[in-house]
Amino acid sequence: MSESCNSRHFSWLMKSCLPNPSDAKSLVPIHHANPPATVTPISSLPDDLLLECLSRVPSSSIPSLTAVCRRWSRLLLSPYFLHLRRRLGLLRHSLFAISAVDSGLFAAVLQLQSEIPSWRVSLAVCADGGQGSLSHARAAAIGPRVYVVSRNAVLRYDSWMGTVALRSPMIFPRKKFAIAVVSGKIYVAGGGGGSEVTAAVEEYDPEKNRWEVVTHAARKRYGCIGAAVDGVFYVIGGLKIGNETSVTSRGTAAHVYASSMDLFDVRSRQWLRSRSVPGGGCVVAACAAVGHVYVLSSHAVELSFWRFDARRGGGGGFGEWTRLKSPPLPAQVRLDGTVRFSCVGVEDKVAVVQVVGCIDDLLRRSGRSERGLRESLVLLYDTVDGEWRRAADLPEMITRAACACVEW
Template sequence: MNTASLHSIPRLVSIGPRVYIIAPNSMLRYNAWTHHVIPKSPMLVPRKKFASAVLFNKIYVAGGGGSRATSAVEEYDPEADTWRVVAHSQRRRYGCIGAAVDGIFYVIGGLKIGGACGNGNGGVEAHVYACSMDLYDVEERVWLRSRAVPGGGCVVAACAVAGFIYVLASHAVELSFWRFDARRKCGNGGGGGEGFGEWCRMISPPMPTQIRLDGTVRFCCVGVGNEVILVQVVGCIDDLLRRSGRSQRGLKEGLVLVYDSVGGEWSRAADLPEVIRRAACVSVEC
């Protein structure tokens, strides 16, 4: 197996106590109960910065790029340890985020890759990709209508919690936080599908308003129970303050914020004891 590829910003997903570490050319399975690590079959198409999620105990990946762009959506069967291509993406996204609710694989944000932009609309297309998401129904094997974040901006983090997709978007000088109703079926939080597709703007995370949130700041987002855990994994805000000529002390790299989806409030958790640049996060059943 190519262990060097594990340093190429792998994606993490979990099925029960098992964490799958998916790299461009390799994959590992880590058991959080036994602490055993074993190699598994790699994706059919090597890719970096792709979307990943779990539905019906199978892993789905889409988007990303590498030596060549691909539109292939792959499905991994843990029982058979095999990958197969099940669909092709409507948009080729690079740097996208994956989430899953009620049989739908959400491919969120990212940049446009591939294709010609000779019509002069390249910038418009890139913006559409950065603030939208594609929806793939894994049971029906069809794409549903794509959805755009109402406030625009660039999606920098997203995750699924209790039947909703929570999206954090950057607008260069501020962040906005949105909730998308992804409940299509009865019994998932009582939604019954009536509100499916509705967006609601939520309270933004309590970041200092004077900070310019440029490309040096990165976030990772994961759902745990009814909470959204937001982790700042790259970029020292103190450095941003110093470069802007401000003297006050900002928040350091490793900030952890928790959003209670029931109470609708943010709180600050303990900072990360050690920061791994461009880290990925995943929640595991214990």
């Protein structure tokens, strides 16, 4: 056997497997690379998948996302975006207070979930103007956006962006009216101007930026308060301003209105049977929380606190009243015209915000001259353990505050 390798000894098949030294192409190694991957930008995703991605970003990143493009800004304003964040547990409930000044709106947020809750204050300027006409304004929140509704103007404050936009005003100019949110829409009832109290109940659609009258109330209430639970709009308290000829009848009618509430079923567009608040006091504040309506009544020298079972799910408790522990107000606070209250439901808490209209008048009436008396305070009622505790006072720049609960 020859020691050298001669190609004549290989078969044709074996020679075909060896490279030809004279063929340069055959000496180039062959690499079977994978085909290049197709990169899909996030902007090419359909709206539903894009929303799934955007809904998971931190709240601090949302303002920058709205500046990417108009499409993203539109999606971030959609109700489905809020629904996704709510489902993922990324929305926090906070107590919100807002007041108008010449330069804009002072907004303050109190996060009750913090270890040491403190108010975070910001100043927002309305580019369209109109913030100076917000006396006696009411506030209603839909997710992170707060609608400040006054007699002749409506402003929308975005707590994510810190921006203010002018929206369509109510059809019937009114003040001291009831307001509440049901299924993403705002409802107002009662109130008016002077001796003219309107019976029209208006509905505001934030997506269409449009008001429309959906029904008329049987009783015209002035100075009433609104709340909403389980699809029912509660119009609570207030006074009757009508054409009663008898002084006695006027007094009786006013008393009945001040201690009662009307119930409007939004879905069926029907009025349910009216209910009376026990104790016969004058309702000064009310709100909804965890399936109940909480009512704060004044009896000239004291306050009473009540809970109305508003759950209509067949549990059998609908319509029952329970008296609760009254809020522990400081001794120097008198229940007169200088003091007004707001109630806001924040998850399983009820916040009672007490605002003194004129602190100097209060000090003169009480004969006190000490310093350090705050113009406003915040008390929190825990619906689980039934106890009150004091929260951080409203910041000094927040005067005549309109309060609501925001999700953001």
